[in-house]
Amino acid sequence: MSMDALLRSEEMTLCQMFLQSEAAYACVSELGEIGLVQFRDLNPDVNAFQRKFVNEIRRCEEMERKLRFLEKEINKDGIPMLNTGDNPEAPAPREMIDLEATFEKLENEMKEVNSNSEALKRNFLELTELKHILRKTQTFFEEAHQHQQALHDPSIAEERVGLLGEDPVTRSGQQNKLGFVAGVILRERIPSFEVMLWRVCRGNVFLRQAEIEAPLEDPITGDSVYKSVFIIFFQGEQLKSRIKKICEGYRATLYPCPETQAERREMAIGVMTRIEDLNTVLGQTQDHRHRVLVAAAKNIKVWSIKVRKIKAIYHTLNMFNLDVTQKCLIAECWCPVADLDRIQQALRSGTERSGSSVPSIINRMQTRMVPPTYNRCNKFTQGFQNIVDAYGVSCYREVNPAPFTCITFPFLFAVMFGDMGHGLIMFLFALFLVLKEKQLEAKKIQNEIFNTFFGGRYIILLMGAFSVYAGLMYNDIFSKSLNLFGCQWVLSPLSPEYNVITSKPEERIFVDPNGTFTGTSYPIGVDPIWSLAKNKIAFNNSLKMKMSIILGVSQMFFGIALSFLNHRHFQRPLNIIFDFIPMVVFLFCMFGYLVIMIFVKWLKYSSTSKPQPPSLLIGLINMFLFNYKDGEDNMIYSGQQGFQSFLVIVAVLCVPWMMLGKTIYQRYLKRYGQ
């Protein structure tokens, strides 16, 4: 393997495959398992419905529909679906028929069970309602009987209902025989039902109703509803037909209710026994359904994977071409050159599995097409490669920034984060994710936020580790400083400020580094004295800004250097002359010079320097404005004015060099031939 393997994307080649028709399925299955080829669609303008294997795909989708239906039923019952985590291979085409038969049988069984239980529940509902009617109308008729006695006295008015049954009493022109209908209606509908009856029958009917306390289950939707029993007394056939129509309109179910007490009691007993029988049957139906679903739940995940793999194989086979002899399929694919052996092995095992005698052939083709970019990653580099690809996938054989990103990304994050305590917590959290990664992966958690963190666990691990180091540099642990090596600022008892401390401890004193700083720096990190200083933030800002400029500019230089590697690899000398060199010069003249000045200022001035050292920021601004009015004491070195002016002019000249150089040169070449 060449040194280029990690630096650039993999070398790819276009291959042509000749597969026997019988062996094609098995070979594609093997290639799918190793996952190293990308097939090209050789029938791009063929409609999806005109492809060769459209029937098989249709069958697969039918199977997927049945599986979805089964999954829904399993979830409705709350049965857990076993997920063993094993990865079954795609079954052979003849096994597909077995799978289809199994699914068909399961689906039919489920549908039958569901419709049966629906019918049973409807029956159950009717019987329950009848039971309630028989119970409630008992009270109505009893009242009626009492009033019947009272009505023997003709002097009493007759608004009360009564006469039913065997004892018609002739009264002054009143009803001899009252008819009645009994039924059940939803509780919400009773008021408007009553009003409608009153209006339509002109007040000549009488309604009595009683609520059913227990809610009843609607057979279709399954939710509980509250209903009431009602009984309507009327006289005459016309009223009866009107009442029946109104009941139909309000979807009240009418039940035949016997008139005599004895008959009602008999009916009630019959209804109770039938309800008990129905309950037993319903229970058994539910048990049967549960058993079927539990048996299906054991295999359903494996089946889903198998069906998906079959579908994928047929989709791939649809991309192939059938050659003139109609005997073999031709496929074109991109694959890495380094993996050709593994691919050939996969083809061989596929041909063996299908029992075909003719071997499958793969040969490389020369082409002018640009191959796809393939970066081989492991679980550590995959996260960083994803971040880099989010900004744009690199071109074929370009330098891959991902290996460098593995370190620079966490390092720059740590420069921003820089706290030992919080960095440690981040590191421990990521360490937990990394050590338990096998168990966590097997759980297949669906939470999106958790998956984001889990996918980036190596990134977070490195970020935490680097943050601990950056915290050590910034001397920051949970925003407090540690004094590990002894503070290097010592206030001697002879200085005037010392008296201030002892006599007026609450006052703040100004500590001049000239007398106080011992001269030897705190070995690692920022001196802890700064945590007590009021201008701690001002000092830290200056320090961190300068560090960020140094690190940022170095990274920019590094990026441009990588582009030089690209130009050299693709042999584009023009790019080196007209892109790389002006970019480097421009960056150096402006920011490279600033970085050098930062180092010079750090080295040249010490705590004993008398005048205030000149500000670099103001100096940079003045450099571009050619403003040197402030005179010699603001210069860091002699000849600074001339050198800086030279740098600015060179930087400005780089701009047309970059923008126009290559264009003009290429135009010149084209016009005057070569």
Place this chain on the structure above:
Amino acid sequence: MACPVLGPKCSVYYMIISVWGVIMLILMGIFFKVRSPALFEDVAVDEGEWHSQGMDLKYVKSKYDDNALNCWIAAALYALLFVFSFIQQRMNARQTYETS
């Protein structure tokens, strides 16, 4: 067994938080006892009262000791929380074990 007060995720979360709290508060208590200057701004020194005592160093030292004691008491409370949430987590685990 009585049903647990906290759920499974809550009890594990409280356990982790209380471990962190115990370790960090014990260390902070030690740093207050040692009278580290970095923690000076967190010590509640009342200027007036300090002045009335004549800028005595003992006043500041007693304040430091108070804070150290507070930290250790808080660490003890977190330890209790850890024990409580550990029991809850055990009860939760047993419940899921029994029902499955």
